[in-house]
Amino acid sequence: MTKQQEQSAQMLADIEEGCVVTAGSLDVEAFYRKVEETKAQAAHGREPLLGVFSRVINMARRDHGWSIEQLAEKAGIEPIEVFRIEGALDEAPEPRIVSSLSRALKLPAGKMMQLVGHLTVLDPKVSGAAMKFAASSGSMEKLSPSEKAALNNFVKALAEE
Numbered sequence: 001m002t003k004q005q006e007q008s009a010q011m012l013a014d015i016e017e018g019c020v021v022t023a024g025s026l027d028v029e030a031f032y033r034k035v036e037e038t039k040a041q042a043a044h045g046r047e048p049l050l051g052v053f054s055r056v057i058n059m060a061r062r063d064h065g066w067s068i069e070q071l072a073e074k075a076g077i078e079p080i081e082v083f084r085i086e087g088a089l090d091e092a093p094e095p096r097i098v099s100s101l102s103r104a105l106k107l108p109a110g111k112m113m114q115l116v117g118h119l120t121v122l123d124p125k126v127s128g129a130a131m132k133f134a135a136s137s138g139s140m141e142k143l144s145p146s147e148k149a150a151l152n153n154f155v156k157a158l159a160e161e
Contacts, residue, residue, distance in 0.1 A: 129157030
């Protein structure tokens with residue numbers, strides 16, 4: 001390992017709380033580009049809205065009257081993925097999963113990709129609608145009329161071009 005690679009690995013270790021994992025060479029330029037892109041996104045309020053995404057998936061599934069297993073089957077993914085998404089997300093699901101869930105739930109995939117951070121151009125209307133949605137939704141087994149209205153308003157905002 002070269003000196004520059006060692007320094008980059010140490011930087012990654014600092015970022016990843018002391019864990020150093022290497023496999024082959026490290027593309028230092030790509031690493032720095034990603035760090036700068038992430039900083040720029042955070043500075044411009046483009047951080048992923050993972051909690052909102054989780055809540056939308058949960059409420060849309062419940063609105064359809066489906067169990068986690070039924071949604072997973074309709075989306076062609078594993079039930080554990082739906083369970084993980086509806087729980088606390090600490091990282092964005094793969095684009096394929098976001099797309100499959102969006103298709104199954106009849107949600108606009110592009111806007112859902114924005115929520116999880118796969119698309120970096122987050123429409124201010126989408127983020128504003130997401131914040132209103134997150135603030136107005138509670139955790140009940142069946143959707144309340146206000147939750148259903150919040151979900152419908154958010155989906156309507158997502159569908160706007």
